[in-house]
Amino acid sequence: MFFAENTLKKLLYLIVVVAFSLAGCSTRTVPTALPGKGYVKIDRAQVQGLVNRLYTQSGPSFSWMSLKSGVEQNLKYLSRRNGNSVAARYGAMTITWEMLRRTNEEFLQILPHLDDSPELLEDKFVWYELVPRTLLTGYYEPYLEASLTPDPDYPYPLYSLPSDLKKMDLGKFHHRWKGQTLLYRIEDGEPVPYYDREKIDFDGALQGQGLEVAWVKDRVDIFMLQVQGSGRLVLPDGSVKHVLYAGKNGLKYVSLGKELIQRGLLPKEGMSMQKIRTFFKENPQLVEKLLVTNPSYVFFRLDDEGPFGSMGSPLTPMASIATDTKVIPHGSLGLLTVRLPVQGQDTKEASARIVMAQDRGGAIKGTRVDLFCGSGPDAEFLAGHLNSWGHVYFPVSREYLEETGKM
Template identity: 65%
Template structure:
């Protein structure tokens, strides 16, 4: 018989633990979770309310078994990290890779029992609310009509990473640049930024150099694919090929939606990918000018399976999310509460579900989270219209926190 630590018997331990999370060093100061960024413990009443939504009639029915494969991928990824190393420090809270690994392992262990014993989520984990609240957006796998060989009907190339593209790990030069890269090429003996969208798509700097992996019917489809990061090629013989993210040119990402709003070409209300597509279709003379406002460019590779996230693990529809890993480390589990748009109706539906931080995105900064919506028409609608203020709750293994507390306590005594 498995014995679990009860929620009530560990309150004193939690209070002690929070002393180290909420206050820098060993000195206390007043902090309010609504005033500063950070992760703040969820009280028991609020936690009960949140967890009750997981299987409520108005919520998103949680299939715990569906998370098993994704959690195992998290564990595989986290097993390659140093357990004592800090994965992220957000606000005044440190999260180690070991905490994340232990959390995933314990969640995997109790998955089969959660339908019968949901209180295990309280017994096994301490829950923290991410502050400030989350802006939730969505992404999906678009379909493109394409060819794997040159064809006049498919004039727009999709490129692999060019051989002259170089990447420099800036973290080797200064700790403040850890995780940052410089993308460049050598031109006339000098280091210069890599070609931008205008140079590649409209000046042909990569054309006929052997980097093409496929050709698409629509340049706008190529642009959308680059924003989403991966997709599926619909070939003339009826077969489907996955086209996956392989790299980028290092140029700044600029949102076309924001450009359209700023120039007064489209209203902010109701802005969506579908609306952008329609505007570009109705205004072909503006396509080049508008697309080149985003100099960022993505390169691809072909595969028979996918899509894969930044952990090089398969993404799970409506459960994998892209995050800013400086806030939520890859491999984190989180409870997401939000409301999702519904096609054909103005009201939104409640969505409460455990999600997995398994991807990154060029536009995903701070507490913003991008939900992977899958593929197909429903996924396209949801990803194109999803923009909701949401809340993220992070579970951390109670046992791992106790160990962390003990270590910090020993350090403060020295």
């Protein structure tokens, strides 16, 4: 009992110290809108141009009804939120959960009619451009050769979430920390950061605890899986199992690509996951030295279905996006315009598509957006090479705005 009380006191002390360090900032006035930041209403001519792009640049296999399940998942999520509460504030725009719900409801209603009546996108919604523009990156479901039982051919473990990884909601202690959590473990009665990548993968910090959910052939594959957040395990008998995100150690994410560039090992131009893989195949002696530069570590669970975003719903390839939810909250719809890389070509292809904010990522901040590209070789290529500037346009139910006097 004394041990538990003593540990709690130490944690509270750490929190109070940080609170006092921030106290000097607590009286600053935050402006309601910053120049060049926010959602900017666009006129009808611009909307018409966007709709035309959507119909000509969405790809030959696009179907409006392919969005139906994703929109229904949005509504399922939004129905559990307090409609009057704020989902996000960005610039001068205040986005409520009710605003998002009404927009999704009306979009779902017109989906069956959009092939023949594209003007419904203009009539039913007011459109806003997200400013500044969007840096679009991609993620995908990698395939890993794996075994569910120990095997000398599969020497590298995937770990489940450890029981000694503790989590505390810091928002309970200070309003400035709302939505932030502290991840830690207890060592000799002291709260300390959880084990980093070096301790887990190379010093065996989690060995012998029965935390392994699978074993894979390639350590670099584990690293790539952790970057993507979920994947598929191809087992020796040919069957496939989904491996899904279960949690992380709470330490800072460091980009391996940036580290390679800063060390002069790879050029910035054309940086991709494929180039990183090739580099490690040619320089296996540098794998440990470079992987440990990223202390962040992800834990997994197995499932027969997936992948799922942080909203708890299945992701839709080339439509689901990961966002900074302080800017683009879960359940938002958007129209994304960008130029996508094309395999085997030096040029990029203009693309316009409807997207749904259903995931988040630790490296996704501000207006940056991460597009879920699916699984397989084409998805791997696109996710590995996608690093393009684009624009996101945000639809809001016209009827909702008129009813609430916000037009």
